[in-house]
Amino acid sequence: MTPRELAQAIPDGALLALPPDYSLPAMAVVRALIVQKKRNLRLLGVPVLGLCADLLIGAGCVAEVESSAVSLGEAGLAPRFSEAAEKGEIVVRDATCPAVHTALQAAEKGVPFMPLRGVLGSDLIENRPDWQVSQNPFSEGEDPILFVPAIAPDIALFHARWADEAGNVWVGRRRELATIAHAAKQTLVTFEESKPGNMLEDELLAPGVISAAYISAAAPAKRGAWPLGMPEVYDIDDAHLALYAGAARTRKGFQRYLDEFICIPEKSSSPASSRA
Amino acid sequence: MGAASPIPASGALLLQQKNPSLRVSLLHRRKGNPFTEGSRELFDLAGQGRIDVFFLGGAQIDGEANLNLVRADGRRFPGSFGSAFMYSVVKKTILFREEHSPRVLVPKVEFISARGDPAALVTGKAWFSWQKDKRRFRLESVHEPGDIRAETGFSFDSADTVPTTPSPSAEDLALLRGPVAKAIAADYPDFAKRVWGIN
Numbered sequence: 001m002t003p004r005e006l007a008q009a010i011p012d013g014a015l016l017a018l019p020p021d022y023s024l025p026a027m028a029v030v031r032a033l034i035v036q037k038k039r040n041l042r043l044l045g046v047p048v049l050g051l052c053a054d055l056l057i058g059a060g061c062v063a064e065v066e067s068s069a070v071s072l073g074e075a076g077l078a079p080r081f082s083e084a085a086e087k088g089e090i091v092v093r094d095a096t097c098p099a100v101h102t103a104l105q106a107a108e109k110g111v112p113f114m115p116l117r118g119v120l121g122s123d124l125i126e127n128r129p130d131w132q133v134s135q136n137p138f139s140e141g142e143d144p145i146l147f148v149p150a151i152a153p154d155i156a157l158f159h160a161r162w163a164d165e166a167g168n169v170w171v172g173r174r175r176e177l178a179t180i181a182h183a184a185k186q187t188l189v190t191f192e193e194s195k196p197g198n199m200l201e202d203e204l205l206a207p208g209v210i211s212a213a214y215i216s217a218a219a220p221a222k223r224g225a226w227p228l229g230m231p232e233v234y235d236i237d238d239a240h241l242a243l244y245a246g247a248a249r250t251r252k253g254f255q256r257y258l259d260e261f262i263c264i265p266e267k268s269s270s271p272a273s274s275r276a
Numbered sequence: 277m278g279a280a281s282p283i284p285a286s287g288a289l290l291l292q293q294k295n296p297s298l299r300v301s302l303l304h305r306r307k308g309n310p311f312t313e314g315s316r317e318l319f320d321l322a323g324q325g326r327i328d329v330f331f332l333g334g335a336q337i338d339g340e341a342n343l344n345l346v347r348a349d350g351r352r353f354p355g356s357f358g359s360a361f362m363y364s365v366v367k368k369t370i371l372f373r374e375e376h377s378p379r380v381l382v383p384k385v386e387f388i389s390a391r392g393d394p395a396a397l398v399t400g401k402a403w404f405s406w407q408k409d410k411r412r413f414r415l416e417s418v419h420e421p422g423d424i425r426a427e428t429g430f431s432f433d434s435a436d437t438v439p440t441t442p443s444p445s446a447e448d449l450a451l452l453r454g455p456v457a458k459a460i461a462a463d464y465p466d467f468a469k470r471v472w473g474i475n
Contacts, residue, residue, distance in 0.1 A: 020315070023314070023315065046315075047315060047316075047358075048279070048355070048357065067355060068355050068356055068357050068358065069279070069345070069354040069355030069356065069357045070354055070355060071279075071280075071354035071355070073279075073280065074280075074464060074465070074466045074467070075466075077353075077354060078354070081352070082351075082352045085347075085352040086350060086351065086352045092352075094346055094355060094356060095356075096356050096357070096358055096359065096360035096361050096389075096390075097315070097316075097319060097357060097358035097361065098316065098319035098320075098323075098358060098361045099360075099361070101315070101316035101319065105316075116361070117323055117361070117364075117365055118323075118360065118361040118362070118363070118364040118365040119360045119361055119364070120364065121364065121388065121390075121391030121392075122356070122360040122388055122389060122390055122391060123346075123387050123388040123389070124356060124360050124389065173309065173311065173312050173313070173314065174314050175312075175313045175314035175316070176314035176315050176316060177314070178314075179314070179316070238465060238466070242466075
C-alpha cells in the first residue's frame with residue numbers, strides 16, 4: 001500500500017478523525033487527499049486541529065469542522081481556517097477538548113452517550129443542539145450534567161512509528177489515537193518503519209501498540225508526519241510551519257505553497273529540502 | 277499548563293526552582309511529557325480533582341470573568357480548547373493575558389467559551405483579584421504607574437491608591453533568565469527567542 005492508495009480509500013463526505021499537530025498526523029495522506037481533490041470532508045479534531053485542517057480547508061476539501069480549536073500553535077492562527085469560518089465557507093461545530101474525548105470514548109464503549117462535568121454556562125452548549133443537559137439520574141438534589149452523543153468517525157487517520165508483520169502499529173503514549181481507532185469504522189495508518197514479528201509479544205512495546213484488529217490498512221511513509229515531528233526520530237520543522245503560516249495568510253500565497261510543496265509528483269513522502 | 281501557555285509555565289517553573297517539591301505538568305512538553313494516556317489525561321486529572329491550579333487566557337475577558345476564545349467583531353479565533361471544562365472543574369484557575377487593552381478586556385464578551393470564578397487575573401500591566409460574591413474584579417497592583425481604567429474595557433473596584441507590583445528580585449531574574457529560560461525554550465522556542473534571545 002502507499003499513502004496515495006490510503007487517500008483513495010477515503011470517500012468524499014467522510015467523517016474523518018484527525019490527531020493534533022503534536023500527535024502524529026499522517027501528512028503524506030493529507031497531501032494525497034488534496035492532490036486527489038477530495039470534497040465535503042467533515043473533520044473531527046481529536047481534540048484540536050492544526051496544519052492538516054488548514055491545508056485541507058484551504059484546498060477546498062472540507063465542508064465541516066468539529067474541533068475544540070484550530071490553530072498552528074507557536075506558528076500562530078490557522079489562516080485558511082479563520083478566513084473560511086469568517087466567510088461562512090465551512091460549518092464549524094465548536095466543542096471543548098474533553099467533550100470530544102468523551103464522545104469518542106462513548107463510541108469506544110458502544111454506548112449511545114456519556115456524561116461530562118463542567119461546561120455548563122458556556123455558549124458552546126447553545127450552539128450544539130446535539131448536546132443535552134439533563135438531571136444526573138443518580139442524584140437526589142438538583143444536579144444538571146452535560147450528556148454528549150457518541151461519535152463514530154467513518155475514518156481515523158494517523159501516522160505511527162512502527163507497523164509489524166502481524167499488522168499491529170505502535171503509537172507509544174498517544175492513546176487518543178487508540179481511542180479513535182476503537183471508535184472509528186475504519187482506521188488508516190501510515191508508518192515510519194517496519195518491525196519484524198509481533199510487537200504484542202514484547203511486554204515493553206505492547207502498551208504502546210494498537211492491535212491489528214483495529215487497523216484497516218497501513219502504508220509505509222518515511223518522514224510521514226513531516227513537517228510535524230515524531231518523538232525521538234525527527235523534530236517539528238518549526239521553520240517550515242512559520243513559512244506555511246506566512247504563505248497561507250492570503251489565498252494566492254496558499255496556492256503558491258500548494259504548488260511548491262503539495263502538488264508535486266510523488267517520488268517520496270517528503271520533499272528533499274525545506275526552503276525558507 | 278495547557279496549550280499556548282509559556283508565560284504561566286515560566287512562572288510555575290520559577291516557583292519550582294525555589295520549591296522543588298512542586299509538580300508542574302506541561303501539556304505540550306516535547307520531551308519527557310508527563311502524560312501517558314494521551315491528550316485526554318489532563319482533563320481526566322482535572323475531573324478527578326487532582327489539579328490544584330490551572331491557567332487560562334482568552335481573546336476576550338470581560339468584567340464578569342467570562343472567557344471568549346471563539347469569535348468577536350466578525351473575526352474567528354482558534355477555539356475554546358479545554359476552557360469550557362477546566363474553568364468550572366479546577367478549584368483554582370488564574371486568568372492571564374499579556375496584552376492589557378480595551379480590545380482584550382471588554383465590558384461583555386460576544387461569546388462565552390467558559391464561565392467560572394477565577395482566583396485572579398494577571399495581565400502585562402496589572403494584577404486583579406476576583407470578588408466572588410459581587411462577581412467583579414478588584415485591582416490589587418499595577419506593574420508600572422499608568423491609567424489602568426483607560427486601558428480596561430470593564431469596570432472594576434480598587435482602593436484609592438493602588439500599589440506597584442514588586443519587581444522580581446535579582447535571584448528570581450537570574451533563575452528566570454537561566455534554568456527557566458532553558459526549560460521553556462525546549463517547548464516554546466519562538467517565545468524563548470522573543471523574550472530571552474535564546475536560539
